[in-house]
Amino acid sequence: MRILKLTDICKDYMQGKEPVRVLKNINLEVEQGDYIAIMGPSGSGKSTLMNIIGCLDVPTSGEYELNGNNLRNLKDDDLADMRNKYIGFVFQSFYLMPKMEAVDNVALPLLYADVPLKERRQRAEEALKAVGLEERIHFLPNQMSGGQCQRVAIARAMVTKPALLLADEPTGALDTKSGKQVMDIFDDLSDSGMTILMITHDPDIARRAKKVYHILDGELLTNQEGGTGRE
Amino acid sequence: MVENIHLAFEGIWSHKLRSVLTMLGIIIGIAAIITIVSTIKGTNEQIKENLIGAGNNVVTIELNQNGNQYDLSWNPLPDQVRVITEDTRKELEQIPGAEQASLYYKRSYSDGLFFRDTAFNGNLIGVDQNYFSVYGMQVRSGRGFTEKDYSQYRKVALVDSTAAESLFNGVDPVGQCLEFGTEVFTVVGIIGPREEFTPTINSFNDYYLYANDGSGTVYFPSSVWPTLYQFDEPQSAAIKVRNTDVMASVGKDAADLLTSSQIIGTDTGFDYRSADMLEQAQQLQNMSKSTNTQLVWIASISLLVGGIGVMNIMLVSVTERTSEIGLKKALGAKKKRILLQFLTEAAVLTSIGGVIGVLTGVGLAELISRVMQIPVAISAPAILIAVVFSTLIGVIFGLLPATQAANLNPIDALRRV
Numbered sequence A: 001m002r003i004l005k006l007t008d009i010c011k012d013y014m015q016g017k018e019p020v021r022v023l024k025n026i027n028l029e030v031e032q033g034d035y036i037a038i039m040g041p042s043g044s045g046k047s048t049l050m051n052i053i054g055c056l057d058v059p060t061s062g063e064y065e066l067n068g069n070n071l072r073n074l075k076d077d078d079l080a081d082m083r084n085k086y087i088g089f090v091f092q093s094f095y096l097m098p099k100m101e102a103v104d105n106v107a108l109p110l111l112y113a114d115v116p117l118k119e120r121r122q123r124a125e126e127a128l129k130a131v132g133l134e135e136r137i138h139f140l141p142n143q144m145s146g147g148q149c150q151r152v153a154i155a156r157a158m159v160t161k162p163a164l165l166l167a168d169e170p171t172g173a174l175d176t177k178s179g180k181q182v183m184d185i186f187d188d189l190s191d192s193g194m195t196i197l198m199i200t201h202d203p204d205i206a207r208r209a210k211k212v213y214h215i216l217d218g219e220l221l222t223n224q225e226g227g228t229g230r231e
Numbered sequence B: 001m002v003e004n005i006h007l008a009f010e011g012i013w014s015h016k017l018r019s020v021l022t023m024l025g026i027i028i029g030i031a032a033i034i035t036i037v038s039t040i041k042g043t044n045e046q047i048k049e050n051l052i053g054a055g056n057n058v059v060t061i062e063l064n065q066n067g068n069q070y071d072l073s074w075n076p077l078p079d080q081v082r083v084i085t086e087d088t089r090k091e092l093e094q095i096p097g098a099e100q101a102s103l104y105y106k107r108s109y110s111d112g113l114f115f116r117d118t119a120f121n122g123n124l125i126g127v128d129q130n131y132f133s134v135y136g137m138q139v140r141s142g143r144g145f146t147e148k149d150y151s152q153y154r155k156v157a158l159v160d161s162t163a164a165e166s167l168f169n170g171v172d173p174v175g176q177c178l179e180f181g182t183e184v185f186t187v188v189g190i191i192g193p194r195e196e197f198t199p200t201i202n203s204f205n206d207y208y209l210y211a212n213d214g215s216g217t218v219y220f221p222s223s224v225w226p227t228l229y230q231f232d233e234p235q236s237a238a239i240k241v242r243n244t245d246v247m248a249s250v251g252k253d254a255a256d257l258l259t260s261s262q263i264i265g266t267d268t269g270f271d272y273r274s275a276d277m278l279e280q281a282q283q284l285q286n287m288s289k290s291t292n293t294q295l296v297w298i299a300s301i302s303l304l305v306g307g308i309g310v311m312n313i314m315l316v317s318v319t320e321r322t323s324e325i326g327l328k329k330a331l332g333a334k335k336k337r338i339l340l341q342f343l344t345e346a347a348v349l350t351s352i353g354g355v356i357g358v359l360t361g362v363g364l365a366e367l368i369s370r371v372m373q374i375p376v377a378i379s380a381p382a383i384l385i386a387v388v389f390s391t392l393i394g395v396i397f398g399l400l401p402a403t404q405a406a407n408l409n410p411i412d413a414l415r416r417v
């Protein structure tokens, strides 16, 4: 089943008074169960692409289909719905609510899906267990290490059972050891059937994915190399 | 909603000093309004109480010429005005709301009444047999006027306690003689209000309303009035009414009745008009109201300034929490949710300010009543309105910052960390 289809996506940003084309005619299809890494140098447009795929931003032109829905002309609140229903986000710098316990952070997207309180708690606890943090349920972000925080963020991304898990340099802020731990979780998620799209510029990490795309100056290079997978 | 209120308290608590400073404008405004309203209400209640306490459910209807009271002390006998008959008096009692009517003669300036060498310069009133009952007065010592005093034209008089003091200088008035020209009148008693009532007097206005002039009043039976003055003087009427609410209507009906029945000819300039105490009290109340209205305006400006302060702080708060808002939106929070969160915070902030303001206002009003001896009545509706109003201020002035928060673009918001 096709999760995602991008056709001729372009994105312009105003830099000064001149529009600058940051994404140039991106074509991309993602199938159910894909595990894709996108690599590219800094400033090549990776995050911009990720934001468009994650319905945080809208393209200047082109067609975008997510889970069978055409996203053209959607209003802000409809995009919020799309994000809530179909997308799970993992950011480089975690973005946890500093004054909320781990479990409340994880339950937050369920609140916006109007899931009742009891079920929210239960599902959040299960998600935390799945990332190995059952002991840290009531910890605040500043009481946890970077790796643990990123695992909370992953639990938050998967608690809604999204169609697509997006990760923008998820190990960028972590040391090698906790980076590896985090990547193991992504591998496990992929094994359990989750569709994952990940940005990285670490080749070792990209190698874990099943497909690797390169982006250069806003263009997605077509010569995809098959990821070697885990060894 | 519960969650929003919880969030709001958390946000306010985490910036205690800032929140208190922000609330200050609201607190001052609300406190001022509560204090002012309580003082107005207290004053009004006192005026009312004084009137009712004085037994003054009485309307008087007096002869006027060209809108001015026609006082026979210095005006000639008007030949276009008839004497009011007993039948007309009974008609007055038939007016809806009227209970008892009395006719009386009056001189507010008396020349020629003496006790020994002391001249009396208070009121002289010639009363019929209903007068003291209408005014709720009773004999305090000696006796009152009897049937025979009237029918036999006895030269007797009653004095009120003020006249007893001003004229008799320590001598018991009962049994003493008053001289008026060649006529001699015997004082048979002292008369006064049924219950000793001392109105509370706090201001010059009160003083003019309640205080009798210093010399008091001497009463005569109406039948001997022509002995003192002249025949065929037009009387005034005093009507006791059922309650204060009907005073104005009874007064008007009675004045119309007397004007149409007593005045001979047209365009004489004469008519009868009612002068009830309530009207005077109303004027007093209006006067204190208008000064207080100005104060309420000033308080409102303070509320406006307070509201702008709240808006300012909420804008700062939105800027500070941009990344939090961005994250919430990224996770799927809709505009309405963010809007409500910030509106609730603003409303909770101003509501707390309102409650503190009410408490401060009540305290201040109590303090004023103690220190300045001004009556104060705390008004429950005013308190309720004040709190609701302060909540409303939060909603109104929170609208702009909350809208700004709700319309934040999630990626821009997230990037600003």
Ligand SMILES: Nc1ncnc2c1ncn2[C@@H]1O[C@H](COP(=O)(O)OP(=O)(O)O)[C@@H](O)[C@H]1O
Pocket (backbone or CB within 6 Å): A013, A014, A015, A022, A040, A041, A042, A043, A044, A045, A046, A047, A048, A049
């Ligand atoms: N909001 C923006 N306004 C203007 N230019 C932007 C904006 N966001 C990104 N860019 C520009 O777009 C280009 C791609 O940025 P980005 O997608 O963040 O790159 P990457 O994630 O690959 O490092 C950069 O040149 C950046 O300066």
Ligand SMILES: [Mg+2]
Pocket (backbone or CB within 6 Å): A046, A047
């Ligand atoms: Mg980037």
